[in-house]
Every structure is written in structure tokens, then in C-alpha cells.
Amino acid sequence: MKNSLxxxxxTVAGLAAGxxxxxxxxxxxxxxxxxxxxxxxxVGFAAxxxxxxxxxxxxxxxxxxxxxxxxDASAVEFVPTTGKTRFxxxxxGEIDMLARNTTWTFSRDVDLKFEFTGVNYYDGQGFMVxxxxxxxxxxxxxxxxxxxxxxxxxxxxxxxxxxxxxxxYEPVPIETNSEAQPLYLEGACDVYTTDASGLAATxxxxxxxxxxxxxxEIISKEPLGPLVRHGDNEWGDIVRWTLNALITAxxxxxxxxxxxxxxxxxxxxxxxxxxxxxxxxxxxxxxxxDWAAKALAVSGNYGEIFETNIGENTPIGLSRGLNAQWxxxxxxxxxxxx
Amino acid sequence: xxxxHQVAYVRTEMLPEQAPPSSQQGVFKWVRENLFPDVVNSIMxxxxxxxxxxLLSGFMPWLFGGVWTADSIRDCREILDAAGREVGGCFxxxxxxxxxxxxxxxxxxxxxxxxxxxxxxxxxxxxGLMFMGLIAKAFRILAIVQLCMAALIVVGAxxxxxxLGMAVTPAILAVLAFAxxxxxxxxxxxxxxxxxxxxxxxxxxxxxxxxxxxxxxxFVMIGLIIGYLVFKRxxxxxxxxxxxxxxxxxxxxxxxxxxxxxxxxxxxxxxxVRSRDxxxxxxxxxxxxxxxxxxxxxGIVLALGRQSDxxxxxxxxxxxxxxxxxxxxxxxLFVANVVLNYxxxxxxxxxxxxxxxxxxxxxxxxxxxxxxxxxxAALPTGQYEAxxxxxxxxxxxxxxxxxxxxxxxxxxxxVNVSVGxxxxxxxxxxxxxxxxxxxxxxxxxxxxxxxxxxWELWGAAILLFFPVCYGISQYSQWLERQLDTxxx
Numbered sequence: 001m002k003n004s005l006x007x008x009x010x011t012v013a014g015l016a017a018g019x020x021x022x023x024x025x026x027x028x029x030x031x032x033x034x035x036x037x038x039x040x041x042x043v044g045f046a047a048x049x050x051x052x053x054x055x056x057x058x059x060x061x062x063x064x065x066x067x068x069x070x071x072d073a074s075a076v077e078f079v080p081t082t083g084k085t086r087f088x089x090x091x092x093g094e095i096d097m098l099a100r101n102t103t104w105t106f107s108r109d110v111d112l113k114f115e116f117t118g119v120n121y122y123d124g125q126g127f128m129v130x131x132x133x134x135x136x137x138x139x140x141x142x143x144x145x146x147x148x149x150x151x152x153x154x155x156x157x158x159x160x161x162x163x164x165x166x167x168x169y170e171p172v173p174i175e176t177n178s179e180a181q182p183l184y185l186e187g188a189c190d191v192y193t194t195d196a197s198g199l200a201a202t203x204x205x206x207x208x209x210x211x212x213x214x215x216x217e218i219i220s221k222e223p224l225g226p227l228v229r230h231g232d233n234e235w236g237d238i239v240r241w242t243l244n245a246l247i248t249a250x251x252x253x254x255x256x257x258x259x260x261x262x263x264x265x266x267x268x269x270x271x272x273x274x275x276x277x278x279x280x281x282x283x284x285x286x287x288x289x290d291w292a293a294k295a296l297a298v299s300g301n302y303g304e305i306f307e308t309n310i311g312e313n314t315p316i317g318l319s320r321g322l323n324a325q326w327x328x329x330x331x332x333x334x335x336x337x338x
Numbered sequence: 339x340x341x342x343h344q345v346a347y348v349r350t351e352m353l354p355e356q357a358p359p360s361s362q363q364g365v366f367k368w369v370r371e372n373l374f375p376d377v378v379n380s381i382m383x384x385x386x387x388x389x390x391x392x393l394l395s396g397f398m399p400w401l402f403g404g405v406w407t408a409d410s411i412r413d414c415r416e417i418l419d420a421a422g423r424e425v426g427g428c429f430x431x432x433x434x435x436x437x438x439x440x441x442x443x444x445x446x447x448x449x450x451x452x453x454x455x456x457x458x459x460x461x462x463x464x465x466g467l468m469f470m471g472l473i474a475k476a477f478r479i480l481a482i483v484q485l486c487m488a489a490l491i492v493v494g495a496x497x498x499x500x501x502l503g504m505a506v507t508p509a510i511l512a513v514l515a516f517a518x519x520x521x522x523x524x525x526x527x528x529x530x531x532x533x534x535x536x537x538x539x540x541x542x543x544x545x546x547x548x549x550x551x552x553x554x555x556x557f558v559m560i561g562l563i564i565g566y567l568v569f570k571r572x573x574x575x576x577x578x579x580x581x582x583x584x585x586x587x588x589x590x591x592x593x594x595x596x597x598x599x600x601x602x603x604x605x606x607x608x609x610x611v612r613s614r615d616x617x618x619x620x621x622x623x624x625x626x627x628x629x630x631x632x633x634x635x636x637g638i639v640l641a642l643g644r645q646s647d648x649x650x651x652x653x654x655x656x657x658x659x660x661x662x663x664x665x666x667x668x669x670x671l672f673v674a675n676v677v678l679n680y681x682x683x684x685x686x687x688x689x690x691x692x693x694x695x696x697x698x699x700x701x702x703x704x705x706x707x708x709x710x711x712x713x714x715a716a717l718p719t720g721q722y723e724a725x726x727x728x729x730x731x732x733x734x735x736x737x738x739x740x741x742x743x744x745x746x747x748x749x750x751x752x753v754n755v756s757v758g759x760x761x762x763x764x765x766x767x768x769x770x771x772x773x774x775x776x777x778x779x780x781x782x783x784x785x786x787x788x789x790x791x792x793w794e795l796w797g798a799a800i801l802l803f804f805p806v807c808y809g810i811s812q813y814s815q816w817l818e819r820q821l822d823t824x825x826x
Contacts, residue, residue, distance in 0.1 A: 040770050041784025048781045050434050052443035077614075080770045080780065088676040175768075178783035182792050205790035207415060315412065315786050 024096050024228070024235035025286060028069055033077045036062035037095035040080040042177065043201040044310040044318075045101050054078045057309040058099040061120055061226050061243060064295040065097065068242045068287060073298040083151040087112055090229060097239050099226040101195075103153045113230040117240035120225050120302075122322040122331050123195040124218035125157050128203060131213050133190065138217040142167040147180045147189035149173075154194055157220040177202065195222050201316045238285055245292035247334040248274055249301035251325055256300035263293060274337045281337060302332065396425075404429040404794075410787035431788045432798055435777075439798065442617015442772050443781055449549070449609055453620050455507050456543040458484065460627070462515070463539035465532070473528065477519035484512035547616075547624065549608035557595025561588040577733040613691040617772035619802050624691070625773075626760035626806075629698040633759075634752070636699065637706030638745075642736065644711055655707075662704035668765055670697040675769035694766055702759045709751035713744035746821050753814035757807050774799055 028034050038046040038058055046056035054062075054076075063073040079095050090098045091112070101123075102108070104116040127138050135141060138161070148155050150173045162169050172189045174180045181202055184192040192199070196218060203209050226243065228236045249255070252271050254262055265277050272278035275296075276289035285291065299305050303325075310318045324330025360366055374380040404427035408414045414428035432439075441450055461483075465476050488508040522528050541555035565588030572580035616624065643655035662670075674693040717740060725735035745752075767776030778795045782788055 039780075039784075040772075040776065041780035041782075043784050043786055043789045047784040047786070048438075048443045049785065050438075050787075052438070052447075080772070082768065082770045084672075084768075085676055085770055088680075092676075092680055176779055176783075178779055178789070178792075181790060201789065205411065207790075315410070 024232045025069065025238060028096055032070065033075050034062065034066040034069060034097070035077045035079055035095045036065070037079050037081045037086055037089050037098040037100055038062065039100045040082055040176075042101060042198070043205070044197070044314065044316045046078075046099075055309070057121065057305060058101055058226075060299050060305040060309065061099045061246075062097070063298045064246060065226075065239055065242045067298045068245075068291040068295040069238060071288070071294055083149070087114070090114065090227065093229075096235070097226055097228050101224045102227060104223045104225055104227075105153060108227075114227045115230055115233075115236045116225050116227045117236055118225050118243045119223040119331075120243060121197065121223075123197050123222035123224055124322075125154050125193060125220040125222060126196040126199050126218050127215040128184070128192045128199045128212055129190060129215060131211050135215065138215045138219065139165055139167065141169065141191055143169070144190040145170045145172055145188070147172045147174055147183055147192045149177070149180070149194060150175065153220070153222065158193055161219040181205065195224075197310065197316075197318055200318050201310075204315050204317055234286065238287065241285065242292070242295050244334040245274060245295055245337070246302040246305065247325075247332055248337055249292075249296050250303040250332075251327065251334065254296060254301060255304060256297060259293065259296055263290075270337055399423070400425045400427050400793075403427075406430055406433055411790050414791075427794045428791050429794050431782065431791045431794055435782050435788070438618060438782065439774060439777055439795075439802075440618045441620050442615065442777065444615035445611060445617065445620070446609060446615075449611065451504060451507065452546045452549065452608060454504060456546040457620075457623065458487070458508055458511050459539060459542065462511070462532075463536045473532070474519050474523040477515045477522060481512045481515035481519060484508040484515055488512060545608070547620075548611055548613070550610040551599060551604060552606040553595070553599035557599055558592065561591035561595060564588065564591050577731075613689050616691060618777050619774045621691075621766070621771065621773040622760070622763045622803075625695060625698060625763040625766065626756075628695055629702055629763075630756045630759055632695075632699045633703035633706050636703035638710055638741070640703060640707035641710035641714060644707065645714060659704045659707050662700055663708070667698070667701050667762055668768060670701055671765060671769050673697065690771070694769075694771070698759065698763065702755055705755045706752060709755060710744060710748050712751060713746075713748035714740065716747050717743055749814055749818055749821070753810060757810050760807060760810070761803065774802065 038054065038056075041047045042056070042058075044056060045058045046054060049055050059078070062076050062078065066076045067073040079089060081089050081095075081098070081100060086098055086100055086102065087108075089095050091114075097117075098114075099120075101121065103123075104119065108114055109116055127141070129135050129141075141162075146158060146169050148158055148171050155171075158169070158171070169191075172183065174183060177194065177198055180192055180194070183189060184202075185206070192202070194202075196214065199214050203212055203214065206212060226239055228239055248270075252268065252274065254271060254274065259275070262271055263275055263277065266272060269278060273281055275293045276282050276291065280289070282289040282291045288294070299308065306318075306320065306323065307313060310316045312319055320328070320330060322331050324332060326333040357363070361370065373383045403418075403421075403423045403425060405414045405417050406429050408417055408428065408430035411428055411431075414426075414430055418426045437447065437450065441453060445453070461480050465473070465480055485508070488505045491505040491508065518528065518532075538559075541559045545552055545555045565584040568587040569580040569584030572583035574580075575583075640655050640659055643651050644659065646652045646655070671694060674697040675690065678688065678693060721739060721743065722735070725739040728735075730738065764773055764775040766773050767779060770776070770780075772780060778799060782795060783791070
């Protein structure tokens with residue numbers, strides 16, 4: 001707050017109450033900044049680096065949307081949210097969009113009145129156990145103590161899984177992934193369960209990753225994606241199609257390296273439509289013609305973002321798996337740009 | 339009585355003193371009496387030594403074999419492996435993220451000196467109040483502390499090759515502290531100026547930490563001064579009327595000042611830093627200092643209100659205290675962060691730190707009110723009656739007779755609440771603010787480089803928190819001894 005005059009601030013607040021809010025796109029453009037909700041820190045997905053710059057897989061989505069809407073990838077105000085504060089932050093209008101590895105579920109979509117604009121990572125809940133425990137399947141975990149993050153869908157999935165298999169467990173509730181690691185390593189719990197991506201990242205940070213195994217069972221579907229509020233479909237479209245642009249670009253082979261050449265025009269009409277050299281897709285969204293090109297210029301297409309942040313050459317070392325393009329047997333699939 | 343000199347077997351002069359036997363003096367005596375007085379205690383001593391050795395043999399190699407420069411935890415492990423060391427801390431995370439732990443990750447790096455200066459000025463603001471009789475000595479110690487700080491920074495800057503400029507402030511302040519000490523020692527009545535310094539400090543600190551034009555804090559200060567002057571005049575019509583008039587005057591000045599400050603946002607301005615960009619230990623310190631100093635006067639008012647004969651005031655105070663005490667702090671913080679957003683019109687950005695400060699202050703003032711009520715209740719009725727019999731009115735009696743005694747009794751309780759409150763400020767990490775704990779739990783442990791470093795980070799957090807809390811408690815014990823007027 002620039003002005004310390006509390007009373008003045010409250011007067012202004014009272015006046016602002018009378019001003020009706022326009023669409024989110026107009027708000028963002030007027031503000032010149034995109035308020036994007038991210039996690040307070042999740043390895044590979046969102047965390048500030050030593051210079052205080054946010055980096056990560058979810059962060060890249062925020063930056064792409066900011067670039068598409070405002071033409072500036074750095075015009076993002078990252079609002080850190082926890083598992084408990086994320087939905088209120090979005091519902092109250094504190095943030096314009098939430099890109100915080102949030103699972104797309106029925107009740108969040110319908111009951112909490114949010115709109116998931118796609119899936120940027122297909123995850124699933126898995127189990128990690130020490131190798132010397134000798135467990136080969138999650139169904140052998142009867143009576144185990146399980147470290148589990150509270151306030152997430154993993155908690156509910158775990159209960160469901162153990163109930164359907166008629167086995168018992170003892171939960172050890174924890175707040176964040178970083179708390180789970182020492183607890184698990186010290187043996188406070190036999191099993192650590194979270195999304196498979198999180199397990200891989202956690203295991204990669206261990207001193208002896210080989211001493212721990214991730215069990216083959218994936219007990220849930222966790223489609224993670226960005227989301228916006230109900231009721232502003234134009235804004236939802238922008239976020240949805242920015243993500244789709246990143247995915248389509250990978251499918252069509254548009255990368256940050258060859259994009260400038262392709263901007264000159266190619267003989268593939270879909271690439272031309274994507275990059276805005278042909279057709280009026282940008283105008284339909286209320287954006288510039290080269291909106292998708294700007295989004296792609298930030299950190300490349302979906303595949304490039306994956307590789308730099310969480311791919312096999314990073315310490316986290318996730319393989320594409322379900323998150324490969326549909327042509328390569330994955331689930332990543334964008335509707336056509338037409 | 340016979341003459342001693344005549345008796346052959348009686349000495350004529352004293353023998354020289356002999357040293358006590360070696361078993362009855364020095365280290366031997368101490369060791370035998372304290373460590374090995376009997377069999378049971380000897381066994382205990384040996385056991386304790388073994389345990390200490392066991393702990394240190396694990397801790398020392400970890401501490402001294404640690405890695406201080408590396409890019410990531412994997413790098414650390416490689417360096418340790420290459421050196422053939424079994425254990426060793428990965429302290430490189432502290433080297434790389436130290437500034438983030440102190441200031442958060444969004445505070446502009448080239449402006450670190452501002453909160454640092456505010457922090458160094460804090461003892462100047464409080465020493466005058468806290469060590470009433472011993473100003474010369476206290477400021478001499480303060481000068482030494484500031485010099486040590488400067489020296490530390492110089493050493494650190496030598497090691498890192500940058501940041502030498504930070505040492506200038508503590509060096510200047512050391513000279514200032516020494517000057518104050520000398521003045522006080524020579525008998526100059528300096529306390530008045532020191533209290534002026536205390537009164538100025540909040541505004542200077544705000545200006546330093548948040549930046550922006552100096553006009554905003556200046557007008558807030560002017561408003562308070564004018565309010566006080568009006569109160570002094572209005573006191574003739576009674577205490578309550580004076581307060582009311584003073585408040586009105588203050589608010590009028592604030593509103594006018596707000597307009598003027600809005601016109602000249604760049605007048606004597608530092609680069610403005612938003613509350614959202616505050617973080618690290620600095621945030622804990624801001625919240626702790628502000629909330630403790632605000633909740634003390636509010637707590638006093640609440641405690642007095644609870645004892646009032648006027649039913650409405652009494653009911654309001656009782657309901658407030660009991661309600662706030664019946665709610666966990668974390669709930670209040672969630673209200674501040676999450677629920678308030680629903681009530682405020684969309685798009686309003688009611689400062690988050692301010693919201694949190696209000697909530698923590700409400701919380702701790704309810705507790706302090708109860709502590710002070712205990713102090714009030716402990717006063718014998720005779721004190722109240724004596725005040726009445728002297729013809730003092732309520733305000734005078736409270737100010738001059740009741741409160742000085744009640745507050746003295748309440749010191750341990752107040753300090754207890756303050757220390758607890760300072761540590762409770764780490765709870766803001768749950769509402770996604772990046773205080774010291776939030777920084778460690780969130781950004782640092784979630785970075786790909788440092789995911790998996792725990793002991794080093796939490797150890798550093800302990801090293802930052804412990805001296806402050808221990809210092810507060812030692813001070814309170816000293817204060818109790820100073821104010822002890824009982825005739826035991």
C-alpha cells in the first residue's frame with residue numbers, strides 16, 4: 001500500500017464499491033497486469049528462483065496468458081495460494097485465473113462455480129514405499145501409516161481406495177510436500193502418497209533414490225489444469241485457447257526456435273491461423289492477431305515447457321507418459337484451430 | 339593471664355598461611371563437589387559426558403564439514419562425495435537464499451539497506467524507554483553491538499566480494515550511540531530527546547520500509563500531534579470530551595493531508611515497495627513489533643473497560659475479549675485473508691499486511707487485557723480508596739496510582755504474551771504470506787535446486803528466532819528486578 005492513510009484507503013474502498021466491474025479481459029488490460037494464482041511452492045510446477053523470479057510448469061501457463069493478452073510475459077502478478085485459500089482467492093476476484101495444479105473435479109467445476117479451461121498435466125495418485133519394506137502392490141498396505149496432504153483430493157482418494165479394498169490405514173496429515181519428505185525419510189510413515197509427479201520429484205531429491213519404489217497402482221485420475229470463474233466466458237475462452245495454442249504448436253512442430261521463420265508464412269494453413277498470419281482468430285477472442293505467437297515466444301510450445309521444467313533432463317525427470325501428444329499415445333489433444 | 343613470650347612451647351609469631359590442600363581448591367574441588375560427589379552422581383556425570391560426546395561427534399562433523407558454496411543439493415552431495423566426507427551440511431542453500439530468508443523474494447534487492455536501517459534504528463527507539471536509569475550504559479552496549487554488526491558485515495563482504503556499503507549504517511549508528519552514551523554519562527538531561535526519537539521512529543521506519551513519499555507518514559504524524567494538542571486544550575471539558583475532540587482534529591488533518599500527499603507522490607520519495615513484496619524474517623519482525631506495541635495500549639483500555647461501572651462499555655469489552663479469546667488466531671488470519679474478500683467490493687485491494695496486523699493486534703490485545711486485569715485485581719482496594727480520598731478523578735487516579743502498580747505486576751504476563759505473539763507471527767505462512775517459515779516451506783524447499791534440504795534451513799530459522807525471544811525474556815527479568823519495590 002502506497003498510502004498509509006487508513007481512513008483515506010477505506011473511503012476509496014467505499015467509493016469503489018459503486019463502480020460496476022467490467023469483463024475480466026477489460027479489467028486485466030486496464031490494470032496492465034494479470035493476477036495469476038499459483039502455489040506457494042511445488043517443485044517443478046511453481047517456485048521462485050534465487051533472483052525471486054517465478055519459474056515452473058504452471059507459471060509458464062500464467063506467463064503465456066499474460067503474453068497473449070498484454071503482450072508482456074512479465075506483466076504477471078503472481079499471487080501465491082495454499083490448498084485452502086486458492087478457491088476463495090479466485091471466487092472473490094483477487095486473482096483472474098488459477099494455475100495451481102488443481103484437479104478438475106465435478107464438484108469444483110459445478111458446485112464451486114469454476115470453469116476448468118483444459119488440462120495441462122494428467123496426473124494420478126500413487127504410493128511410494130521404502131524398497132526394504134518388500135511391498136510390491138498397494139493392496140498389501142493393510143495397517144500402514146500413510147503421509148497425506150490435507151485439503152486435497154488425494155486425501156479423499158486414499159479413503160476411497162482403502163475402503164473399496166477393505167484394508168485399513170492410519171493417516172499422518174501434513175500440510176505441504178516439503179513437510180512430507182523428512183517425515184517419510186525418518187520413518188514417521190510407511191507410505192507417502194501424492195500425485196505421481198510429486199512422488200517422482202520427491203524421490204529425485206532423496207540421497208539414495210534407489211532405496212524407494214513407487215508402487216505400480218495409480219489409484220485416481222488427476223487432470224490438472226488452469227481454471228477461471230464462472231460467468232465470464234470470453235475470459236475463459238482466452239485462457240482455454242492460450243493453453244490449446246501451446247499444445248497445438250507442439251503438434252504442428254512450431255517451436256520457439258523456428259517460430260520467427262514460420263511467422264513469414266508457411267504452406268500449412270493451420271500454422272498460419274495459429275500464428276495469426278491468416279484468418280481472424282485473434283480478433284474473435286478480442287486480442288491481437290499474433291496473440292498465440294506472443295504466448296509461444298515466452299517459453300516455447302507445450303513440449304518445450306514440459307522439457308525445461310519437469311522433463312527427463314531436469315532433476316525431476318518426469319517422462320511424458322499420459323502427457324505425450326495424442327499422436328504419440330498420450331492424452332494431450334487440442335481441438336483444431338479453425 | 340601469663341605472659342605468652344615466657345612460655346617455651348608457645349610460638350612467638352604467626353605461621354605463614356598455607357595453601358589449602360590441592361583436593362580442596364580450584365578445579366579439583368569444583369569437579370569433585372559438583373561432578374563426582376558420590377557414586378550415583380559420578381555415574382550420571384559419566385553418562386552425561388558420553389551423551390554430550392555422542393551428540394557432538396555427530397553434530398560437529400556435520401557443521402564443520404558442511405558445504406557453503408554449491409548450486410544445488412545434488413552439487414552439495416557431489417562435493418561431499420569428492421571430499422570423501424560421510425556427513426556434512428548443505429549450507430550452500432543459506433549462502434544463496436540468505437537474503438530471501440531475511441527480506442522475502444520480491445523485496446527489491448538494491449533497497450535492502452532500507453529495512454536494514456529501520457532494524458538498526460529500532461534499539462535507538464526503545465533503549466531510551468526500556469533502560470530508564472541506565473541510559474549511558476545501555477547505549478555504550480548498543481554502540482558496541484552496532485560496531486560488531488559493522489565488523490561482521492565487513493567480514494561477510496570481504497568473503498562475498500560485495501555489500502561493503504551495508505556496513506556504513508551500523509558504523510554511523512555506533513558513533514551516534516557512543517555520543518548519546520557520553521552525553522548521558524556527563525549528566526545531560528537527554529531522556530526527553532530519546533523519547534522524541536521513540537515517537538518519531540514508527541514514521542521513519544514506515545517510510546524506510548514501504549518507501550513512497552515522506553508526505554504520507556509526515557501527515558499522519560502531524561495529525562497525531564495536532565490531535566494531542568487539541569486533546570490537551572479539550573481536557574478542560576473532561577477527559578472523554580478531550581479524547582473525542584482530539585480524534586476529530588486528527589481525522590480532519592489526515593483527510594486534508596491525504597489529499598496533499600496524493601498531489602505530490604514523488605516528494606522526497608524512496609522507491610515504493612508494496613506490502614505484498616514484504617517477506618522473510620523482516621515480515622515477522624514488522625508484525626511482531628507493530629502488533630505488540632499496538633496491543634499494549636488497546637489491552638490497557640480493554641482491561642479498564644472491563645472493570646468499568648458503565649454497563650455498555652463493560653459489556654462491549656467483555657464480549658470483545660471473550661469472543662476473541664475464544665477463537666484461534668489462525669481462524670482470524672483466515673478471516674483476514676479469505677473471508678474479508680467476500681465482504682469488500684471486488685477490485686478493492688485492502689492491504690493484506692494491514693489486515694493481518696489488525697487481526698493479530700485484536701487477538702493479542704484481548705490476551706494482554708486479561709493479563710492487565712489480573713494486575714488490576716491484585717491491587718489492594720486500599721489503593722483505589724486512597725486515590726479517591728486524595729480527590730483525584732478517575733483519569734488521574736488510573737494514570738497516577740492504579741496503572742503504574744498494576745502494569746508492574748503484569749510484566750511477566752505481558753512479556754509472555756509478547757514472546758508468544760512474536761512466534762505466532764509465523765502462522766501467516768498458512769495464509770500464503772512468505773514470512774521466514776513461509777519462505778522456507780514454500781519457495782526454498784519447493785525449488786528444484788534445494789528440495790530436500792531441511793536441517794540447515796530450520797536450524798537457521800532457530801538461530802534467527804531464539805536470540806530475539808531469549809532477549810525479550812531476559813529483559814523482562816531485569817525489568818522486574820529494577821522495579822521491585824517490595825521489602826522482602
